[in-house]
Amino acid sequence: MRWFPRPTSPKLRSGEKALVTLDTFGSGVSFDAVVAAVDPAETVAGDVGAYGVKLQFVKDDARVKSGMTANISIATGDAKA
Secondary structure, three states: OEEEEOOOHHHOOOOOEEEEEEOOOOOOOEEEEEEEEEOOOOEEEOOEEEEEEEEEEOOOOOOOOOOOOEEEEEEEOOEEO
């Protein structure tokens, strides 16, 4: 689950393409993913509203482990979230 701030979240839709890099491998190794789900309700933490977003990797890769830190770029029409 990744949290996106309130101004970005309305642009996110299931099925949108995402590109994921994992800190373990550096920026030179990327993984294709798609938005699997966007939480319908906002979560507020520290006076900041955000929406949970779940991604699904396009291909399984044994190198990817739960808990790895990721950087995510999601194409949302003509802008990136």
